[in-house]
Amino acid sequence: MEKNAEHTHVHRDDEGDKLGMWLFIFTELLLFGMLFLIYAVYRYRNPVAFQLGGEEVDVFIGTLNTVLLLVSSATVAMSISAIQKGLKKHALVFLGITLLIALVFLVNKYFEWGAKIEYGFYPGGEALLELGHGTILFFGLYYVMTGIHALHILIGIGLFIYVFQQIRADKIHSTDYIWLENTGLYWHLVDIIWIFLFPLFYLIH
Amino acid sequence: MSQEKSHISSYQSHVFVLLALLALTAISVAVTTLELGRLDTLVAMLIAATKAAIVLVWFMHLKFDNKLYAIFTVLVLVVFLLVLYVTFFDYSYR
Amino acid sequence: MSESTKSNHTSFLEYKGKYRGILGWILSTDHKRIGLLYLYTMLVFFSVAAILGLLMKIQLIAPGHTIMGPATYNAMFTMHGIIMIFIIVVPGLPAVFGNFFLPLMIGAKDVAFPKLNLASWWIYVIGILIVLTSQFLGDGPPDTGWTFYAPYSFQTPANIVPALVGAFVLGFSSILTGINFVVTIHRLRTPGMTWFKMPLFPWTLYATAWIQILATPVIGITLLLTVMERTLGVGIFDPALGGDPILYQHLFWIYSHPAVYIMILPGLGVISEIIPVFSRKRIFGYKAIVLSSLAIAFVGYFVWGHHMFTSGMSGRALFAFSFLTFLVAIPSAVKVFNWVATMYKGSLIFQTPFFWAVSFIFVFMIGGFSGLTLGSLATNVHLHDTHFVVAHFHFIVFGGTGFSFLAAIHYWFPKMFGRMFDASWANIGWVVFFAGFLTLYLPMFSLGIMGMPRRYYDYLPEFHAANILSSLGAMLMIAGAMIIIVNLVRSARYGKKTNEKNPWGGKTLEWQADTPPTLENWEEIPEVTEKPYEY
Numbered sequence: 040m041e042k043n044a045e046h047t048h049v050h051r052d053d054e055g056d057k058l059g060m061w062l063f064i065f066t067e068l069l070l071f072g073m074l075f076l077i078y079a080v081y082r083y084r085n086p087v088a089f090q091l092g093g094e095e096v097d098v099f100i101g102t103l104n105t106v107l108l109l110v111s112s113a114t115v116a117m118s119i120s121a122i123q124k125g126l127k128k129h130a131l132v133f134l135g136i137t138l139l140i141a142l143v144f145l146v147n148k149y150f151e152w153g154a155k156i157e158y159g160f161y162p163g164g165e166a167l168l169e170l171g172h173g174t175i176l177f178f179g180l181y182y183v184m185t186g187i188h189a190l191h192i193l194i195g196i197g198l199f200i201y202v203f204q205q206i207r208a209d210k211i212h213s214t215d216y217i218w219l220e221n222t223g224l225y226w227h228l229v230d231i232i233w234i235f236l237f238p239l240f241y242l243i244h
Numbered sequence: 245m246s247q248e249k250s251h252i253s254s255y256q257s258h259v260f261v262l263l264a265l266l267a268l269t270a271i272s273v274a275v276t277t278l279e280l281g282r283l284d285t286l287v288a289m290l291i292a293a294t295k296a297a298i299v300l301v302w303f304m305h306l307k308f309d310n311k312l313y314a315i316f317t318v319l320v321l322v323v324f325l326l327v328l329y330v331t332f333f334d335y336s337y338r
Numbered sequence: 339m340s341e342s343t344k345s346n347h348t349s350f351l352e353y354k355g356k357y358r359g360i361l362g363w364i365l366s367t368d369h370k371r372i373g374l375l376y377l378y379t380m381l382v383f384f385s386v387a388a389i390l391g392l393l394m395k396i397q398l399i400a401p402g403h404t405i406m407g408p409a410t411y412n413a414m415f416t417m418h419g420i421i422m423i424f425i426i427v428v429p430g431l432p433a434v435f436g437n438f439f440l441p442l443m444i445g446a447k448d449v450a451f452p453k454l455n456l457a458s459w460w461i462y463v464i465g466i467l468i469v470l471t472s473q474f475l476g477d478g479p480p481d482t483g484w485t486f487y488a489p490y491s492f493q494t495p496a497n498i499v500p501a502l503v504g505a506f507v508l509g510f511s512s513i514l515t516g517i518n519f520v521v522t523i524h525r526l527r528t529p530g531m532t533w534f535k536m537p538l539f540p541w542t543l544y545a546t547a548w549i550q551i552l553a554t555p556v557i558g559i560t561l562l563l564t565v566m567e568r569t570l571g572v573g574i575f576d577p578a579l580g581g582d583p584i585l586y587q588h589l590f591w592i593y594s595h596p597a598v599y600i601m602i603l604p605g606l607g608v609i610s611e612i613i614p615v616f617s618r619k620r621i622f623g624y625k626a627i628v629l630s631s632l633a634i635a636f637v638g639y640f641v642w643g644h645h646m647f648t649s650g651m652s653g654r655a656l657f658a659f660s661f662l663t664f665l666v667a668i669p670s671a672v673k674v675f676n677w678v679a680t681m682y683k684g685s686l687i688f689q690t691p692f693f694w695a696v697s698f699i700f701v702f703m704i705g706g707f708s709g710l711t712l713g714s715l716a717t718n719v720h721l722h723d724t725h726f727v728v729a730h731f732h733f734i735v736f737g738g739t740g741f742s743f744l745a746a747i748h749y750w751f752p753k754m755f756g757r758m759f760d761a762s763w764a765n766i767g768w769v770v771f772f773a774g775f776l777t778l779y780l781p782m783f784s785l786g787i788m789g790m791p792r793r794y795y796d797y798l799p800e801f802h803a804a805n806i807l808s809s810l811g812a813m814l815m816i817a818g819a820m821i822i823i824v825n826l827v828r829s830a831r832y833g834k835k836t837n838e839k840n841p842w843g844g845k846t847l848e849w850q851a852d853t854p855p856t857l858e859n860w861e862e863i864p865e866v867t868e869k870p871y872e873y
């Protein structure tokens with residue numbers, strides 16, 4: 040029995056799939072863009088509090104995570120190069136490294152957040168509510184923006200696991216790798232968002 | 245693209261791009277210790293924009309792919325920046 | 339179908355795939371079946387929201403408590419708005435007629451991502467169900483209006499969160515449809531159909547799809563932040579914690595003004611299809627219509643502030659937004675000019691789709707002009723939050739989207755169902771509906787100018803006369819809507835069967851396909867050499 044009797048024509052259009060992925064990336068850019076807009080407005084209105092807020096954040100973990108994400112962006116790109124050349128083993132290794140880094144990123148995030156939450160530094164937390172409005176906004180945005188970013192990392196991990204399986208099963212190979220390519224595009228988007236989050240929350244003060 | 249001939253980047257080129265990105269990160273971290281005041285934000289944003297551009301052009305293959313993606317990306321950024329600009333018509337003059 | 343047994347000659351309505359019965363529809367990836375799924379879903383919820391609207395008008399037939407009190411009234415206009423906006427008019431034409439006719443009009447077999455298309459419908463249904471739970475769970479139905487303005491939306495005890503989450507999910511469905519359409523138009527146009535040989539409805543869908551992709555995430559994140567405000571108290575919109583509630587309004591309208599163009603642009607496309615066919619004349623200024631669609635999509639992005647003239651924005655922002663609003667009126671007016679110029683010296687054919695199209699132009703212009711009244715600062719201050727706004731809004735969104743939807747369904751009905759609708763009942767329905775529409779909404783303009791505020795269940799005695807007229811108009815319009823719907827539903831089941839491919843003499847590709855279309859639309863992909871609308 041045919042798997043899908045309704046669509047007998049086998050239609051494959053990698054360029055179309057990629058265009059679809061780019062359009063999705065544009066949606067994501069606008070979504071995060073609005074968060075950056077909110078940040079800009081509140082930084083403009085509360086310059087001092089945002090300056091002080093930036094000093095409360097763990098620069099070391101932030102820098103570490105930045106380096107990790109940049110490396111993972113390179114490895115996922117290398118994984119695509121590998122599959123294009125037909126080097127399945129290489130592709131799996133590079134993808135495995137990327138997956139591992141994504142997990143480490145989340146572990147770091149867990150400790151970073153954990154340390155703050157312990158001190159009551161979270162939305163609605165007692166320690167935070169005692170501080171001024173600007174600081175409440177800074178940390179509100181900090182949790183929302185890095186939180187939604189972390190959610191995207193989590194989705195990325197899911198995609199990596201799926202793509203990893205597909206490469207192992209030879210469903211993704213040197214002539215059909217759009218899934219890997221699109222996953223790579225998504226991951227670079229996640230990286231780009233972080234490239235902006237990093238200075239805004241960890242560096243400038 | 246897998247159906248048509250596509251540009252394959254070498255491992256080395258990815259490593260070079262990565263090194264550039266890491267160098268920019270290092271500069272960005274170093275600059276904040278200089279305490280430049282208001283300039284701080286500007287420099288940090290310029291470096292971040294450069295890094296993002298590098299990721300877009302090389303890692304995301306805008307340089308080698310159909311020019312359509314590059315055009316769309318620029319247009320989307322223009323729309324976003326204009327929205328940001330128009331919003332500040334309110335906040336800068338309140 | 340008796341005349342053929344080969345599966346690729348069977349109409350999409352009767353095709354038997356892997357699944358039978360209802361499953362053959364709700365699991366079908368065929369763009370035409372998905373279009374009809376949207377149509378039926380919308381029909382159900384349109385009826386619900388229209389009844390809510392009618393109940394509100396009955397309440398307003400006399401001052402004071404007629405059939406409901408203030409709390410019920412608030413809940414009703416909120417639910418009326420949420421259903422009509424997020425479930426009916428935003429998905430509206432793209433989801434129903436875009437899905438059904440985009441592939442047919444560009445000579446494709448389906449949209450680019452058929453499975454994603456089906457997923458969009460499912461996400462849409464899930465979104466609806468989540469919205470509906472807000473009515474029955476928690477501390478009473480939402481009473482914020484469809485705009486969910488901060489800070490009330492996180493202070494009211496009503497059950498707001500499911501409404502916000504539901505609207506978020508519906509937005510997701512809208513984004514996926516937009517992505518699907520842009521890729522379809524880029525990748526699946528038939529050979530020979532260059533960009534400027536593409537019919538105008540696909541063009542407007544293209545502009546709309548870009549707005550869906552670039553504006554919907556804005557409302558998505560805004561609704562999500564409001565959910566977080568309610569559940570976690572992050573403070574972003576909460577003045578008690580330093581947030582700026584006006585920033586909520588900015589974000590809300592950064593989406594919701596472009597959303598008006600999501601609603602209206604495909605409608606403008608439909609009218610641009612119908613006018614040349616029923617004038618037997620080439621469309622006047624094809625390129626001007628295309629470019630004005632793109633211009634509307636682009637400029638429409640930067641005018642949102644005209645919803646906030648009285649919110650306490652800076653003076654400069656007021657001027658900027660007022661100016662930009664006047665600017666965006668130009669491309670809309672270009673289209674009206676083109677339609678009228680197309681009809682000029684054409685051999686007009688007076689049939690139901692044409693009636694709807696012409697009445698559309700009429701109401702759209704009244705809506706547009708009252709929009710300019712609201713877009714200029716001085717008059718806006720007087721008219722803001724009065725019934726004038728309600729009238730303007732309904733002339734654009736109901737007059738615009740609703741009339742073009744009805745124009746579209748009568749125009750494409752034979753192609754969709756392989757049957758003709760009963761023309762005399764359709765025309766009677768149009769007359770009653772049109773008369774009801776004007777009687778319902780025109781008095782609201784003068785009520786607004788006289789100063790009657792909107793969103794109150796009660797009013798001063800001096801507004802009584804106009805309100806009676808308006809409420810009677812509502813009943814007349816509902817009667818018209820019932821005639822139309824009953825006629826269409828009856829015709830879809832028992833109407834005169836037709837296999838005629840091109841009953842109206844249209845020149846666009848969908849009229850070359852079988853009636854009703856087969857599963858994959860074409861045995862051979864049609865070639866296109868000349869421009870559309872060459873009469």
Ligand SMILES: [Cu+2]
Nearest residue numbers: 595598642645
């Ligand atoms: Cu508007």
